[in-house]
Amino acid sequence: MAHEISYWVGSGVAVDMDGGDGTVRLGALNMKPDRCFNLEHDAVSVSSPVTRQKAAAAKELIENHYKNYLQGLQDRKERRRALQRRAQEEQVSSEEEEQMLRNLERKETEYMRLQRHKIGIDDFEQLTVIGKGAFGEVRLCRAKNTGEIFAMKKLKKSEMLSRGQVEHVRSERNLLVEVDSRCIVKLFYSFQDSVFLYLIMEYLPGGDIMTLLMREDVLSEDVARFYMAESILAIHSIHQHNYIHRDIKPDNLILDKNGHLKLSDFGLCKPLDNKVSTILLEDEEFSTQESISDSEGNSSCDRAPWLMPKEKLQEWKRNRRALAYSTVGTLDYMAPEVLLKKGYGMECDWWSLGAIMYEMLIINWKTCLKFPEEPKVSDEAKDLICRLLCDVDTRLGTRGVEELKAHPWFRCVKWDMLYETEAAYKPTVTGDLDTQNFEKFPEVEGPCTIPRVGPWRKMLTSKDANFIGYTFKKSDMLKSVGASGVLLLGCGYSILVSISHHYFMYYL
Numbered sequence: 183m184a185h186e187i188s189y190w191v192g193s194g195v196a197v198d199m200d201g202g203d204g205t206v207r208l209g210a211l212n213m214k215p216d217r218c219f220n221l222e223h224d225a226v227s228v229s230s231p232v233t234r235q236k237a238a239a240a241k242e243l244i245e246n247h248y249k250n251y252l253q254g255l256q257d258r259k260e261r262r263r264a265l266q267r268r269a270q271e272e273q274v275s276s277e278e279e280e281q282m283l284r285n286l287e288r289k290e291t292e293y294m295r296l297q298r299h300k301i302g303i304d305d306f307e308q309l310t311v312i313g314k315g316a317f318g319e320v321r322l323c324r325a326k327n328t329g330e331i332f333a334m335k336k337l338k339k340s341e342m343l344s345r346g347q348v349e350h351v352r353s354e355r356n357l358l359v360e361v362d363s364r365c366i367v368k369l370f371y372s373f374q375d376s377v378f379l380y381l382i383m384e385y386l387p388g389g390d391i392m393t394l395l396m397r398e399d400v401l402s403e404d405v406a407r408f409y410m411a412e413s414i415l416a417i418h419s420i421h422q423h424n425y426i427h428r429d430i431k432p433d434n435l436i437l438d439k440n441g442h443l444k445l446s447d448f449g450l451c452k453p454l455d456n457k458v459s460t461i462l463l464e465d466e467e468f469s470t471q472e473s474i475s476d477s478e479g480n481s482s483c484d485r486a487p488w489l490m491p492k493e494k495l496q497e498w499k500r501n502r503r504a505l506a507y508s509t510v511g512t513l514d515y516m517a518p519e520v521l522l523k524k525g526y527g528m529e530c531d532w533w534s535l536g537a538i539m540y541e542m543l544i545i546n547w548k549t550c551l552k553f554p555e556e557p558k559v560s561d562e563a564k565d566l567i568c569r570l571l572c573d574v575d576t577r578l579g580t581r582g583v584e585e586l587k588a589h590p591w592f593r594c595v596k597w598d599m600l601y602e603t604e605a606a607y608k609p610t611v612t613g614d615l616d617t618q619n620f621e622k623f624p625e626v627e628g629p630c631t632i633p634r635v636g637p638w639r640k641m642l643t644s645k646d647a648n649f650i651g652y653t654f655k656k657s658d659m660l661k662s663v664g665a666s667g668v669l670l671l672g673c674g675y676s677i678l679v680s681i682s683h684h685y686f687m688y689y690l
């Protein structure tokens with residue numbers, strides 16, 4: 183087969199870009215240093231935009247490969263040293279120490295073998311649908327080998343391609359890999375077959391804030407304050423990594439079993455260049471999120487909830503779940519500067535939070551953004567809503583998250599301890615497979631699976647050039663092994679290397 187381009191990079195790695203199916207392969211070569219050349223530079227000078235894109239993906243792949251490889255070596259050494267330290271502390275004999283080190287080596291080798299296992303859809307049993315979005319669905323799923331429960335987000339590649347969403351897919355995957363925060367939904371794996379892209383995430387059984395608002399109508403100020411505060415920490419954690427979320431809405435705020443909030447759905451998030459703090463909206467951005475028209479031809483832009491008459495508002499509430507997974511999505515929480523295609527920055531996420539706070543406390547009584555007699559809302563809460571739903575220049579948060587944290591409405595919030603304190607609302611969760619906090623979604627097609635054997639299999643499991651570099655496997659738990667001291671000396675000096683099941687589906 184003709185190869186479109188091949189690169190050799192340092193450290194004896196070859197990148198082979200195949201013009202036929204677009205795959206990028208890496209291979210170790212025995213090479214002389216003088217044959218190496220700069221991947222990025224040469225890609226730019228010799229190739230088409232498609233090849234440049236592939237070269238960038240290949241570069242990322244190589245860099246990640248080596249970063250992980252070196253980190254793995256270092257972690258391995260650290261675990262060996264930790265074991266030796268423990269052996270000395272316990273004053274075991276040198277034969278016993280030798281035996282322990284041999285056991286550790288054996289487990290390390292086994293671990294590396296499992297690490298190399300390529301995760302795919304066949305490793306999971308697909309269960310109840312718990313959510314739908316514009317481009318796919320979210321399902322509960324069970325890892326076949328460990329029985330662990332995850333949430334699987336499945337996106338149809340053809341839809342992503344035809345609606346120009348490839349960049350958004352990449353952003354979501356990159357952010358989830360990059361930002362490791364307790365306020366952000368955890369990603370364990372991402373992979374693809376020829377039909378779908380998959381994200382395997384932690385399952386948050388407490389349901390999303392949209393469902394909570396649909397059930398409760400309004401929240402007490404204490405509960406609203408708690409979730410506003412956790413949302414601020416969550417949004418700030420992605421801003422710190424120079425990402426803007428741009429799609430903060432109640433359906434993207436999900437609760438864990440203890441009622442703590444995590445931010446999800448990063449399909450519209452945008453990395454901000456360090457040097458640029460403002461994005462000028464290009465025409466094609468949000469092209470799939472054109473405003474939706476109602477029966478009277480009013481679009482969702484000019485019918486945002488706080489501008490609707492009361493009856494319309496009730497209808498909006500009833501239809502909002504369907505709107506959430508329609509192809510146009512909802513623009514109700516988007517800041518005006520984003521909708522008006524002016525330049526915008528991170529502060530657009532704070533506007534969305536203002537809209538959510540307003541909804542949490544008031545919306546079912548509202549006809550416009552005035553504060554009614556009932557329900558009673560403190561002056562400080564009203565002040566905060568007004569300071570979020572306002573022009574960029576005067577919006578709280580425009581000059582940093584501390585402005586928000588310092589607002590008097592949050593006076594009693596202990597910011598540093600928030601995720602350690604008991605949540606203001608605790609969802610009822612009866613077990614790992616409990617989905618009572620999600621709406622019921624009818625099974626339309628049933629989980630799509632790939633035949634185990636036969637000519638289709640290869641085709642259906644192949645990757646394609648548009649989604650190069652999508653695969654991810656969370657394996658940083660070994661770092662935590664050294665760091666948190668879970669490398670233990672068990673009874674009789676046998677070695678127990680315990681890996682938190684929260685991080686990886688395979689155990690040593």
Ligand SMILES: Nc1ncnc2c1ncn2[C@@H]1O[C@H](COP(=O)(O)OP(=O)(O)OP(=O)(O)O)[C@@H](O)[C@H]1O
Binds near residue numbers: 312319320448449620
């Ligand atoms: N990790 C999770 N645990 C539990 N529920 C989840 C999880 N991820 C998503 N959900 C549920 O699935 C719904 C849809 O998820 P998500 O918003 O990520 O999908 P999407 O296809 O990107 O949607 P959108 O059209 O809003 O962009 C969420 O509102 C939530 O109810």
